[in-house]
Every structure is written in C-alpha cells, then in structure tokens.
Amino acid sequence: MSAPIPFTIDIPEAALQDLRERLLKSRLPEPLEDVGWSYGTEYEYLKELAHYWATSFDWRKQEAYLNSFPQFKLLVNGIDLHFVHLRSAEPNAIPLILSHGWPGTFFEFHKMFEALAAPKPTVDGSKPQAFHVVAPSLPGYGFSSAPRRPGFGVGKIAETFDALMSALGYQTYVAQGGDWGSAITSTLARKYPERCRAIHINLVFAGPCWSNPLHLLQMANMLPGLRRFPVFLSRDEMKAVDDGAHFQEHETGYSKIQGTKPQTLGYALNDSPAGLLAWIVEKFHTWADTRGEGVESAFVRDEVLTNVAIYWLTGSITSSTRLYHEAMHSGEVRRISASYCKVPTGVAVFPKEIFRAPRSWASAVYNIQQWSVFPRGGHFAALEAPAELTADVRKFFAAHH
Structure with a gap:
C-alpha cells in the first residue's frame, strides 16, 4: 500500500457561487399554520437559515479551519479514503480511530481532536492520557470517494478502517463511534479483536437477549396489539421498549426511504441545497438535546452549516444514504446486536440519544467495563458534549488498551 498523500480542502469559487445562486432561488413549499416542527423542518427557520447560508456564511473561514487539521488521502479497498491524522507528541499515546455516522x-469530532492528541496538564501537574487520532470520512461521505458497486456496507467499512490503521503503522489500536460509527466500531472489535483492543460507543445496538425467556417476552411487548407483561420488566427496560416503539413509529421514515430507494431521494437532495439543508437540519433538531429551545441551543449555526456544506460541496449525500440500503438488505446491524463482543467496551449514555438500550441488554452483547450516564447531550455527542465525551473516552482507554 502506498504512503498517505497530504490533502487540503480547496473548493472552487464557481461551486460556492453556484451554491449561493441555488439557495437564493429556492422554491420552498408553504407550510400549514401553527405546526412548528411536527410536519418536518419548520418553514421560517429553514427560510432564514438558507438565506444566511447564501449571504453570510463564510465557507472560506470554515475551510481554513478544517485545513488546520492534518488531513490525508490513501487508496484502501478501492476507496480514496480521506482522514484526519494527528500524531501525539506524548510517548505513551494510544492509537485511536474515530468513526462518525449519518x-x-x-x-463532527472537531472539538475533540486537539484535546485527545495534545491534552493539557491537570491542576496537579499530571498529564492525561493522549492519543494518536485518526478520523476518516466514511466511504461515500464527504471527501472520501464512494463505492462503485453494491455490497460495501458496515463490514467492508470496518475492513477498510482496519487496513488504514495497519497502513499508518498501528498494529493495535482502540476505537470510538456513535450512530453508524458505533456499528463500525463494534464490527472492528468483533472481526479484529487481536488488533482492536477496546472500544467506546455512544449508541448501543442491543435488544433483549434471545437466550433469555424473559427477554423474549420483552420482544413481544414491542409488537403492536399484544398485551404487556410489566411484571417481567425493569423500569429501564420498560422505558426502552416504549421509547423504541415510539422511535420506530414516528422517527424512522428517513431510514425507510434511504434503506429502500436512496437513489430516488438523492436526485432531489443533490440538486437542491435548501432541500438538503431541510433534510439534515431536521435530524439536528430532533435528535439533539435542544430542550425545546431550537437547533441553535445545542449547536453553533456555522457548525451545522459546515456539516451540511461538506455534503453539498462534495456531492456525497446520495452515496452516504446508500449505507442504509446496504445495511437493510444485508442484516448487518441485526447481526451486530446478536453476537457477543468480547473486547472491553465503554458506553457513554446521553439522555436525548435516539435509543438508549438498558445496561442489561447491552451486557448480553458487549463486554461492558465502563457505563457512564450523563445529564445532558443527545445523538451528536461529539458536537453537543465534547468535553464530557472526551473525558469519558480518555478515562476508559487509559484503563483498557
């Protein structure tokens, strides 16, 4: 495998001008009265945010910031893989791969990079655990190229990321992720336990254990029309059942279309930046710990737009959504939650995560060594609660690597 090639983000000015023109010509559908976010992205917020994106958002400023992190490309498994790589100056630094999601x-990890690679001494003068940080763009996401043929799912991404760590000279490493990053991280641990020595996740793919008769009753509880058996359920398990049923009923439309007809959706999202913004910002609103105060109570506006702009400027929204199709048709995620992960696992639980598996369910499929529950934060923990997530990651991997 050849050596990584340094990479600098440099979007042509013509692409930025095209973006501005498209945004200013957006044809937004009129909303129903007094519906807020209940029918999807709120009209007035989207209108104002799209106008800000077109007239005030400074991509060049964000581009310069992104380029302050050392980035590279390397051809791995047929993917021109883009990644941030910060080598720590600390002699005891642990190689760590961070996997984002959709x-x-x-x-998403930008607030954690320096804190992990170059931690500041504590008040007593001791140095926190440091890491060699590797943060790839998933294949088909952002600045990584997209697979050209079907079948490149979670397992192939894990294979690609393990090969990347080997190419960078890391014979053993640890891994962290949420959303798809959790599935990828879990797969790294299951497929390469001799190399991926420990994992930390902030979304647990786990349900009731099939070998436990009481858990089979819990599964029955999740099916509509069947009576419940609350005597067999702990409070946490009952809440997980209810929350899971609510999420499946009210919040999975996006995954159904992305898992079945991503190309059809992609024609629209790849052609309209306002449509792309609406599609993504609704998830930032719904999945984050906004406490009813709006998207920008949890995120800086320019952070949201930088994230969306990466999808738009790389034309990667369609290829990113195809991962749902691969997962749905391969059953990979179901297998992740059905097989035991023997490597030491740390879990960070945030209150507004889209699904929070009880520890009893997680322990059936993971070797749980650390279980941390936080008072704030949601699905985008690295952006919403970076200090808390960084501290939890550091604490766990300092003891398990």
Whole structure:
C-alpha cells in the first residue's frame, strides 16, 4: 500500500457561487399554520437559515479551519479514503480511530481532536492520557470517494478502517463511534479483536437477549396489539421498549426511504441545497438535546452549516444514504446486536440519544467495563458534549488498551 498523500480542502469559487445562486432561488413549499416542527423542518427557520447560508456564511473561514487539521488521502479497498491524522507528541499515546455516522461528517469530532492528541496538564501537574487520532470520512461521505458497486456496507467499512490503521503503522489500536460509527466500531472489535483492543460507543445496538425467556417476552411487548407483561420488566427496560416503539413509529421514515430507494431521494437532495439543508437540519433538531429551545441551543449555526456544506460541496449525500440500503438488505446491524463482543467496551449514555438500550441488554452483547450516564447531550455527542465525551473516552482507554 502506498504512503498517505497530504490533502487540503480547496473548493472552487464557481461551486460556492453556484451554491449561493441555488439557495437564493429556492422554491420552498408553504407550510400549514401553527405546526412548528411536527410536519418536518419548520418553514421560517429553514427560510432564514438558507438565506444566511447564501449571504453570510463564510465557507472560506470554515475551510481554513478544517485545513488546520492534518488531513490525508490513501487508496484502501478501492476507496480514496480521506482522514484526519494527528500524531501525539506524548510517548505513551494510544492509537485511536474515530468513526462518525449519518448525517455527520469527520467534522463532527472537531472539538475533540486537539484535546485527545495534545491534552493539557491537570491542576496537579499530571498529564492525561493522549492519543494518536485518526478520523476518516466514511466511504461515500464527504471527501472520501464512494463505492462503485453494491455490497460495501458496515463490514467492508470496518475492513477498510482496519487496513488504514495497519497502513499508518498501528498494529493495535482502540476505537470510538456513535450512530453508524458505533456499528463500525463494534464490527472492528468483533472481526479484529487481536488488533482492536477496546472500544467506546455512544449508541448501543442491543435488544433483549434471545437466550433469555424473559427477554423474549420483552420482544413481544414491542409488537403492536399484544398485551404487556410489566411484571417481567425493569423500569429501564420498560422505558426502552416504549421509547423504541415510539422511535420506530414516528422517527424512522428517513431510514425507510434511504434503506429502500436512496437513489430516488438523492436526485432531489443533490440538486437542491435548501432541500438538503431541510433534510439534515431536521435530524439536528430532533435528535439533539435542544430542550425545546431550537437547533441553535445545542449547536453553533456555522457548525451545522459546515456539516451540511461538506455534503453539498462534495456531492456525497446520495452515496452516504446508500449505507442504509446496504445495511437493510444485508442484516448487518441485526447481526451486530446478536453476537457477543468480547473486547472491553465503554458506553457513554446521553439522555436525548435516539435509543438508549438498558445496561442489561447491552451486557448480553458487549463486554461492558465502563457505563457512564450523563445529564445532558443527545445523538451528536461529539458536537453537543465534547468535553464530557472526551473525558469519558480518555478515562476508559487509559484503563483498557
């Protein structure tokens, strides 16, 4: 395998001008009265945010910031893989690969990069655990090229990321991720336990254990029309059942279309930046810990737009959504939640995560060594609660690597 090639983001000015023109010509559908976000992205917020994107958002400023992190490309498994690579100066630094999800990008971890690679001494003068940080763009996301043929799912991504770590000279490493990053991280641990020595995740793919008769009853509870058996359920398990049923009923439309007809959806999202913004910002609103105060109570506006702009400027929204199709038709995620992961696992639980598996379910499929519950934060933990997530990652891997 050849050596990584340094990479600098440099979007042509013509692409930025085209984006501005498209945004200013957006034809937004009129909303129903007084529906807020209940029918999808709120009209007035989208209108104002799209106008800001067109007239005030400074991509060149964000581009310069992104380029302050050392980035590279390397051909791995047929993918021109883009990644951030920060080598720590600390002699005991641990190699760590960070995997993002959808609709995130490698930028999702930007608040954690320096804190992990070059931690500041504590008040007593001791140095926190440091890491050699590797943060790839998933194949088909952002600045990584997209697979050209079907079948490139979670397992192939894990294979690609393991090969990347080997190419960078890391014979053993640890891994962290949420959303798809959790599935990828879990697959790294299951497929390469001799190399991926420990994992930390902030979304657990786990359901009731099939070998436990009581858990089979819990599964029955999740099916509509069947009576419940609350005597067999702990409070946490009952809440997980209810929350899971609510999410499946009210919040999975995006995954159904992305898992069945991503190309059809892609024609629209790849042609309209306002449509792309609406599609992604609704997830930032619904999945984050906004506490009813709007998207920008949890995120800086320019952070949201930088994340969306990466999808738009690389034309990668369609290829990113195809991962849902691969997962749905291969059953990979179901297998992740059905087989035991023997490597030490740390879990960070945030209150507004889209699904929070109880520890009893997680312990059936993961070797749980650390279980941390936080008072704030949601699905985009690296952006919403970076200090808390960084501290939890550091604490866990300092003890398990």
